[in-house]
Amino acid sequence: MNFEEYFPVWHKLSPLHQKMLSEGTAVRQVKKNTVLRGGEEECLGLLLVCSGQLRAYILSEDGREVTIYRLFERDICLFSASCMMNSIQFDITIEAEKDSEIRIISPQVYAKVMEESAPLANYTNQIMASRFSEVMWLVERIMWQSFDRRLAEFLLEESRIEETGELRITHEKIASHLGTAREVVTRMLRYFKSEGLVELSRGVVEILDEDGLLKLCGQD
């Protein structure tokens, strides 16, 4: 396995630290929809995404969801190892959105190396800062953007990820990503349809007018 692809600072680690991390890593294949870490489960470890796609989300007491960020090939998930840092006081749930191959680094091993290695600690800082930026971006969208814009952005993002304009996704699932009720999604999609932006059929949202959606996002 090429750790360099995940950790650009790999060559700055001592041979001992490299060996500890290599030996502390396990491979795991996960099927689509597998929950990798429920909020209250024990500390899983750092996740490296080799292939596939993961989703990090939070859950309300009554079971509603909102997507916080997504992880693709070569991404690292830090918050699945939150026990490493006692300042992390929140629960994120991680789920495989596609069949995925992941590598899991033991949180004890990672914490030990990070404690001794300034390059690894600084790189970990960078990963956290990136996730922080994504969450801040989410806050801005929730606070300032109208729902039509958030939905248009979501459809365009999905289409980019899936590389198709024909999205196989239920209204329920969209609601879970955006942290709202299914009815709200259905109502807005019907409005999009009446405007000729999308076509709707069972379990499918087809994008008809990408430029129109981009315009809604203020990116025309």
Added chain:
Amino acid sequence: MNFEEYFPVWHKLSPLHQKMLSEGTAVRQVKKNTVLRGGEEECLGLLLVCSGQLRAYILSEDGREVTIYRLFERDICLFSASCMMNSIQFDITIEAEKDSEIRIISPQVYAKVMEESAPLANYTNQIMASRFSEVMWLVERIMWQSFDRRLAEFLLEESRIEETGELRITHEKIASHLGTAREVVTRMLRYFKSEGLVELSRGVVEILDEDGLLKLCGQD
């Protein structure tokens, strides 16, 4: 100045690193309402709060605000030195909520020491994780909580910070903290008044029934 009070890892730094940080720090007195760092200003540096109170918030394009977190005595503000980390891709504005004495560590000096010192890098990680937790808590409140609960929580928090039940704060200012319109705050405060929870007069919200507000927050 006692750096140990801000950095519990101070004794793990080399004498050279301690000297660099000491010499890279300046004192500044700021008056209430001073904006310490506008979103687009250049990189100010790490802020250590010696006395007083700071507020970190984000601004929408049309000038609306929402409070992200607050900083009190002995707190450290990292995001006023965001140039240190190029993974930080968002703008936070920091304002003095009270007359404050702060110390500012040069971002270049801090970055240099952090690069070489694993203890400082790890401690910086912890600070960021704490702020991350606060923002995640904010997301959860925005997404799942009704506005009456958010307002009740805000009034109780203000009362705890100010150590008085008679809050000198305008509806406009409350709206800026919570990221909503003044009218929404006024309407809910009038409802609180009709329920005997608060008394309203010009520029003042007086808490009459703390237990009632706690009940609204689900903490009875």
